[in-house]
Amino acid sequence: MNLREGFGSLRGVSFRVALAARRLLPPKSIHAFGPGDDQIGAILAINLDRQPGRWRWLQQELGRFRAQGGRRLSQLVERLPAIDARDGRETAPTADVDPIYTMGDQLFVQPDARLEECFGRDQAIRMSRQEIAVARSHVEAWKRIARGPHKYVLVLEDDVYFVHGAHRLIDQGWRAALQGLGPDEGPHLLYLSYLDAGGTAERADVTANLFRPIRGLWYFSGYVLSRSGAERLLRMMPVVGPVDLWINHRFGDLRVLALSKSALLQRGDGGSDNAYSILPYLARSGTVDAGPSPVGPTAGGRGLVLAWNAPGATDVMGMALSTLGYRVRTFPAEAPSNRLATMLESEGLFDAYVDANLGDAAIEELVRQRPDARFVIGATSQSSDHPATPDRVHRSLPVARSAVVPMDALAGNPWEPLSHLLALPVPDHAFPRGVSHGIGVFRAEEANLARKTDRLGTNKIDESPWVLPxxxxxxxxxxxxxxxxxxxxxxxxxxxLTSHSAAFRALTETFPGNMATFEPTGIEHSAEGASFALRKSASGVRPLSSGALASTDSFTYGRFEAEIRPARGSGLVTGFFLHRDLPRQEIDVELLGSRPNRMLANVYFNPGDEGTAIAYGYRGTPHEIDLGFDATADFHTYAVEWTPGSIHWLVDGRIVHVRSRWDPTPIPHLPMRLHANLWSPRSVELAGQLDDDTLPAHSAFRRIAVQTLDRVSEICGDSADPCSEHLGHEGLLEPAEQQPSTRQPAQ
Known part of the structure; x- marks a missing residue:
């Protein structure tokens, strides 16, 4: 067991034991609760249907306290079903919530010079599905309060507990609120729980028990809301951004107070289910260091899955099963009928097969011989059966081991029948639209599967489900x-790059694992090109600063070339790579200052449509290449050729490394920006220990060229690959989905 995880588990157990012991004590009285007009008359608890344990726990916690008159608070609470982020219909844009907010909205609550410098106040941010669901849940609570009989209602999220002495904090604060404002002019909103935004909260009218917040309070998990306050909030909608952020912008329009000390805190024995949209920006700015990404889902090993896409559809099933954590192998529609035994020879590498053109007898044999096999059939309103599963065989599939997944937009959430069949949680993100069959993201070349070895002759690779063992x-x-x-x-x-180009912009950011922040001042243009200088930094965000460039445009497939003279020295990495987030995909050229005759080629793959928040890869699939010369002595030309079927790395026109589909990952398939940088990793294993005596260190990029891929022959892809018809600067898309080109003229 990981020691960190072990101690975390012990802390969780200790926390639960301590709370359970408190329930053995006599209940405390909180006189702020009661039936009077000047009392809190009810409690609304926001709780997901799929989390009944939290609801039971909260009832037990409320049972520790009595209202004036003797009733336990658990008798005053009403459960409000929370909006579930897993339901795409519930998290779609509505009149209640606008999912797009700006960096300026964030900076109002918690000023951060680094964030503002990196992204600017106008940077648009899209709320996560979880944030939308939380905001909509609170809006539903406000609607309930506005039309309800109680003047004041406590709104709780289901993961809070009462701190020691909470009864005194609440009573003293409630009396002070009514005394200061009067019973007829009571607070619209009283925070019982909050977090000071990095110690920057602005407060007014501070007393021993209360203060009036101007801005700077995070969390919205425990607050008293008046009926008139709820009515005012509903008139101010839509909620723009996370609800705890948005409410800060409304402080001037409401009578808002907060206890001098939080009476409620979030439980310490479980992580939050929320996904915070601001976190990637905090990590890129260097404000936080997110560290290595978590290990991905591990659906593999649960048994064999055979799936078929609906006729004429994109490869939806392959992408959906991959998103769930399966290693998926797909087959082209024109492939000959596959013998079952031949197809399953790769079992152990793959645990899901999509569009296998099996005959009736093979499917019947599989049903009989493999009780662990599950069958998934994509369907639309225009087609009830798939050519690969004849009607007779389709009807004979065991009901308990098969599912028909509707692809129509109004047919419900396709995740539900698929996840139920596979006994997996319903994902929080949207069901994928899939990708063109011609790209063949999850197709596997037989030659790759034959190249097996008992010993891996390269660096450590990911253990995520989208990398072969x-x-x-x-x-x-x-x-x-x-x-x-x-x-x-x-x-x-x-x-x-001897002078500034509009095709590339200087970055002001960083990333987890990097000891340097990137600054525009870290780049100088001269006759030798763009020089990146890595030096010690006094900013405090990171101990070092350096320079980085990123292309203004994104590209899907093509040839990407640069003339580079990398930095020499332990702890230094000169990078030339394609990268994207949501989901994270990347193709790397990394030149190691500690081993100047070596180059690192790397690929990161995570599945999903654009916007899917999957970024589990944290090591990629690196391979070191012996260049045969000292790369730091002079400029050399490094290139990446990226096509739907393969990636080639070239040095001075010579191919030095090749990857194909499932070799050992799928090929990245989404638009990426082109980057150039000099950085210093925390990982000594990767680049060695940084020697301060080598600073400042310099790397130079003299020229960068991009060529887009327009045609692919049999050697680059499939004989049936439709790339030549639909491939452009923005990628391989079906004709109906083709995006406007952002091609720039050659410079």
Whole structure:
């Protein structure tokens, strides 16, 4: 067991034991609760239907206290079903919640010079589905209070508990609120629980028991709301951004008070279910260091899954099963009928197969011989059966082991029948639209599956579900045999970096694991190109500062080339790479200052449509390449050729490394920006220990060129690959989904 996890578990047990012991004590009285007009007459508890344990626990916690007159608070509470982030219909934009807010909204609550410098106040941020669900749940509580009989109601989220002495804090604060404002002019909103925003909260009219907040309170998990306050909030809607952020902007329009000390806190024995939309920006600015990403879902090993897409659809099933954590192998529609035994030879590498063109007898045999097998059939209103599953066989599939997943927008949440069949939680993110069959993201070339070894001759790789096991992959050794490629690229950018170019922007940010922040002052343009300087920093955000560039546009497939002279020295990495977030995908060239004759090639893959919050990869699939020369001595040309079927890394025009589909990951398929930087990793294993005597260190980029991929022949993809029809600067899309091109003229 991880010691950190072990101690976390012990703390959780200790917390629960302490709370359970408190229930053995006589109940405390809180006179602020009662039937009078000047008392809190009811409690609304927001609780998800799928979390009954939390509801029972909260009732027990409320049972520790009595209202004036002797009734326990558990007798005053009413459960309000929370909006579930897993229901796409409930988290769709409504008149109640606007999911787009700005960095300026965030900075109003908690000023942060670094955030503002990195992104500007106009940076748009989209709320997570969980944040939308939380906001809508609170809005439903306000509606209930506005039309209800009680003048004052306590609103609780179901993960709070009462701190020691909470009864005194609440009573003293409530009396002070009514004395200061009068019973007829009581507070619209009284915070019983909050978190000071980084110690920056502005307070007015501070007393021993209360203060009036001007701005700067996070959390909205325990508050008293008056009926008139609820009516006012409803007139101010929509909620723009996370509800605890938005309410700060309304303080001037309401009579808002807060206890001098929180009487309620969130439980310490479980993590939050929320996903915070601001976190990626905090990590990029260096305000927080998120550390390594968590390990991905591990649906694999639960048994064999066979799935078929609805006719004419994109590869929805492959993407959906991959998002659930399965290693998915798909088959092209034109492939000949697959013998069952041949298909399952790769079992152990893959646990889900999509669009396998099996005959009736093979499917019947699989039903008989594999009781662990599950069958998933995509359907639309236009088609009840799939050609690969004839009507007779379709009807004979065991009901308990099969599911029909509707693809129509109005047919409900497709995750529900799929997750129920596979005994997995319903994901919080939207069901994927899928990707063109021609791209073949999850297709596997037989040659790759045959290249197995018992010993991995490369660095550690991810244990995430979208990477083949280390015992199933080793880097290609025959890269010279792949030099006869027939890809056709069209020039898009050819940037001389001796001066500033509008095609690239200087970054003001960082990322977890990087000891340096990127600053525009870390870049100088000269006759040798753009020079990045890594030096000690006095900012305090990170101990070092450096320079980085990122392309203004995003690209999907093409040839990306740079003339680079990397920095020399332990602890230094010069990077040239394609990268995106939501989901995270990346193709890397990393030049190691500690081993100047080595280059690191790397790929990160996470599944999903654009916007899916999956970023589990944290090591990728790195492979070191012996360059045969000291890269830091002079400029050399490094290139990446990225196509739907393969990635080629080239140095001075010579192929040095190749990856194909499932070799050992799927090929990234979404638009990415092109980056260049100099950084210092925390990982000594990756780049060695930084030697301060080598600072400042410099790397130089003289030229960057981009060519987009316009046509793909048999060697680059499939003979049936439709790339030549639909591939452009913004990627491989079905004709109806084609986005406007952002191609720039060559420079």
């Amino acid at each position: 280390p015992t199933a992959w080793r880097p290609r050794q025959d890269v010279s045999a792949t030099s006869a490629r027939a890809c056709e690229f069209t020039p898009c950018l050819n940037v001389d």
